[in-house]
Amino acid sequence: MYDGGKIIVGLIACLAFFLSPFIYDAGTAAKAPKPVLTEKAKEAGECVNSTPYMKAWHMHLLDTWRHTVVRNDERYYSPRREARMARLDKNLFDQWRHFVSDGARRYVPKEDKVYYKSLQETCLDCHSNKSKFCDECHNYMGVTPYCWDCHIQPEEKK
């Protein structure tokens, strides 16, 4: 091998460069924040779907909501109907989604509740503490959802 030494040194330098963020941050892992519930949310006791489902799939739910509201004018969400529909899902991604999110398939609320599909009017009505409920976890995960570019954030008491 020509210039073998140089190549090996180069490879090591490259590796060190690409691993530097991990080395730099090693041992300083921040504790995962726990979402804080408002009094209103605690009182309600349940979200529009089961907690494991919401934890894992709230973004998917919101994506479906915005799609169905704007494009199909379907403005109400019924978890019971959704659970029933879920059993009929043939789509592989959805099958996997139900499998992973555990609760989603089995979670059939006793009451047939219906929710108005709106981030601003429904979600943030209970979870009016966006900074504690949404942002902390999003920041921890390093995600910056662009929902808030348009959707108005609740006014929080400081």
Next chain:
Amino acid sequence: MLDTALKGRQGYWSWLIFLLALMGVGLGCYLYQFQEGLRITGMSRDVSWGFYIAQFTYLVGVAASGVMVVLPYYLHNYKAFGRITVLGEFLAIAAITMCLLFIFVDLGNPVRILNVILYPTPNSILFWDMIVLNVYLLLNLFVGWNVLSAERKGIPYRKWVKVLAYISIPWAFSIHTVTAFLYAGLPGRHFWLTAIMAARFLASAFCSGPALLILLCLIVRKVSRFDPGREQIRTLSGIVAYAMILNVFFFLLELFTAFYSQIPSHKIHFIFLFAGLEGYGKLAPWMWTATGFAILSLILLIVPATRRNLDTLAVACAAVVIATWIDKGLGLIIGGFTPNPFERVTPYWPTTPEIFITVGVWATGFFVLTVLYKMAVSVKEEVGA
């Protein structure tokens, strides 16, 4: 073959660094636009496309014109063009690169650009434009690259390359036809709503592109040991002459229909462009300049003595490029949007950041072009030596 682009004289490197600097300025301005939105441009709700889309339209023409050297060589076996087909193809690659960049910088939401593929919409001409432009880019890349590397190795290029070259011929026509359809199918924009739009686009493409190619050939002759050849340039100049005549003829057809019929909505855009409307006539001097250059180029191209003389031919080609650029790169878009659907005039003029972004994209195109031409010329020199 890229290795040949990494060896060059000082002039080559300074030129590339100059282009890189322009690209840097353009990128900086683009980041500013990305942050602030398109409000930093001169566009408005009335003139909702501007300089970017105009450059895009002009450059689709330049890209399509590659077919003017490809067609005679592959279809009519016109051997002389074998020397310069690769120059035509590489010019097309650079032009398409600029086209795609101009579309990109014009988007309000560039991060969502993949929505065009995620939600394919065959009834939108823009969807088809995306397809034809990208495929044309790939066709030229494959054909140009393979033919050149075969030439370097001194072997004939493979059969499938020729098949791709054949495909690229109707494809070149398609890119400019589809681009014309972007405009020609819009109700209520009477300046664009004309059946001759695609034909006009092709005519202006087939004069401006080869004119640019002649200028590039003359530059290549000066800066390298590779001579594209007198016969080649002479044939190209004939193509430019015919296409420019057609281009002006088609434009006059538009004028006849608008002004003999006396239909206000058809006349008004021409009046705006050449005389101004409601006190706004910033484009009129440009349009008359274009007219002047068009006439000059026609004289120089039609008179055999001036067409054959390389110096006057260079002037003629520059005149063609300027005239067609003003026509398509300024008049077509601004004139189409003014007056607006309410018959009101909203002035448009590109802002400084908008011009810098435009210059940055052009610099990127010329960077690609320089590197590709360097490769082509180096291979030609190698083979020739």
Next chain:
Amino acid sequence: MGVNRRDFLKIAGIAGLFGLSGRAAMDILAPGELEAAEKPVAPPGVKRWAMVVDSRKMDEALMDKCIEACHREHNVPNYGNPKEEIKWVWKEDYHHSFPGQQHAFIEEDLKHKEFLLMCNHCSNPPCCRVCPTQATFQREDGIIMMDMHRCIGCRFCMAACPFGARSFNWGDPWRVTRVEELKKLNPDFPTNRTYPTRSKGVVEKCTFCASRLARGEVPACVEAANEVTEGALIFGDLNDPESGVREALRKHYSIRRKPELGTEPNLYFIV
């Protein structure tokens, strides 16, 4: 219901054999059917929203009220700059509302009269035809809707719309550099906390208040206008022969903007 495409093709084919064509063929082979097909027949339950602007009952103050109601409902800020202006509904004089219709000796009242304009919600919308992502689309009830989650901001729809009904968010109302400037112009922005604001780079326009319709309310402008003058704006279902819009169109002469372009606007004006 009338003649469907398949039947039409069959009839046309048979007619072709006998050298008949067009209307004659229809009259001989399927008498009465063509007339039936020409009339709009809607499947039951499907609505087709339309609006009638009774310009006789409109004055500028009332139009301003409609505009304000709409723009407050949809958080449309005032940018203080005509180039960036966003308008869902606006007023325009006769000449510019109906270009080509004006002449030198026109009725004095009409000459200076302003008209309330908005998206026409065309039955044959060029904007939806050109959109490369289906971000703007036609709903079953005829409303031309905007999916601002999907719009890439190419502005093809703005070039395609012959009515200038579409606005583009050239900037971002929330951009830090401008918040102060905009706060001055719009002290109580956002005016409706149940409706989103916008981000830069998307196109928007009147949606016939789709979100209000879903709640069973009439559009904001209609509500505002009728509070002052009953019947100044009439909104309803064209598929329902008993609806207000059908009645108004039956009883009065009405015009539409640029009907010759074939986009079939659903905004009618009584002059």
